[in-house]
Amino acid sequence: MNTEELIEKLKVIVKPYVKDEEGFKNMTENSDFLNDLKINSANLVDVILDIETEFDIIIDNESMEKMLNVKAAIDIITAKLNEK
């Protein structure tokens, strides 16, 4: 799966949590979940649970802490998919 495909999948996942429609429309690899998409920090764990379900992967605590933006999410998802 390439980066564009991953971003498209991520868009579907984060959509219900996004509080900034403009940021969502312009979501790129460089978007930050909290600052650009205005996702409530408490909801980040829900985003991660949805990612786990969608990609059938398990994300450990240390990786979770790093998943604050699209780039980190893609890196972690890619790494976990490669481990499979």
Add this chain to the structure above:
Amino acid sequence: MNNRVVITGLGVAAPNAVGIPDFTAAIKNGISGIRYYQQLKDLNFSCCIAGIPQVSEELKQQYLSPLQLKNFNSNGILYGCIAGIDAWKDAGLPINENGDADWDSGTVFGTGVSGIEKLRESFYKIDAGNVKTLGSTAVLQTMASGISAYLSGILGLGNLVTTNSSACCTGTESILMGFERIQSGKAKRMLVGGCSDDGPYVWGGFDAMKVMTYKHNDEPEKASRPMSVTASGFVPASGAGALLLESLSSAMERGATIYGEILGGAMNAGGQRGTGSMTAPNNEAVQRCIKEAIENAGIDASEIDLINGHLTATTKDATEINNWAVALNRKGEDFPYIHSLKAMTGHCLGAAGAVESVAAVLGLHDGFIFPSINCEDLHPDIAAIISAEKIPRQLIETNNLQVIAKASFGFGDINACIIFKKYNA
């Protein structure tokens, strides 16, 4: 004319000590009550440490009768009864098994959840079609007001008997609600406080939110680190704290020991607007709450000697310090002393404000500022606001402690702040 309200009794069941003499010694000496619990590990919790009051079967039987202990499985109520009965006795009040209720005494005793273990036990019985085996006390142990109902029955309270619930503000809120009732002349005495259940069914949701630390499972006593740069989430805990509040005239009439006075306080909410959300505080609301408490107490911000903070050991500690600094208009060297009991007890949730207020009042009466442990590596964002010396890393014994501000903040974007003053006869 409002009645003056004083504190004439204290009781506590805390993770680091049960009972006032042991608790006083524990907090003066910086003793942690955080321990490792294999049960949490076995259930795949990220955080496997917690603060749970150590209560023996023998101690239980000193507070509850064999009949009350039959099918009893509600540890929050147990801790609340220990703290509440102790506070009542400490105030020198009698327990009359017979005769009239005490129409002048009531209780506001809070909790977050009640009897969650009992609920779980009940769910299994109900699902198996065995509802009749729930017995006669399943309701009493699991209704939110269970704790106030138990205390009322044991002590014979005949005034307002109720339970408040407002997340981590619960304990602090209960004190202010009792204070207002005595102030307005509707009661002479109010037993106030909060209690909290423990165990995986209370803490699971917090673990899933990743707000509890998972980085210190191998060093429990170092795990709760308010204001530290290595703070990485709170440590879950349970217990109860209780204060017997009384009108000054009633206390004088009885010749009761007076631990301190409540000058005033404030409670508000941020409406989950601005920086506020279900889980984050609206900073403007926090600052307003502190300012309103000071105004209600009729003092000047410069008179505050010590802040007993909410300070849970999350990334929000620096935000809290900044809110205090803005609200008091004091910073650097001019900032009052500030400490967090949670470093020793963990976060007692619904009981937190009550347990911490008991600690505050003990310091006021006995003349000491307990150490804020596990803060040797102060967070730079905090050091940028206040002088590092304002966080006592060692016990301070002093006769100059006159005014303490105690605040609690809770999920739902709610705030409560109390101003305690040394009682000068």
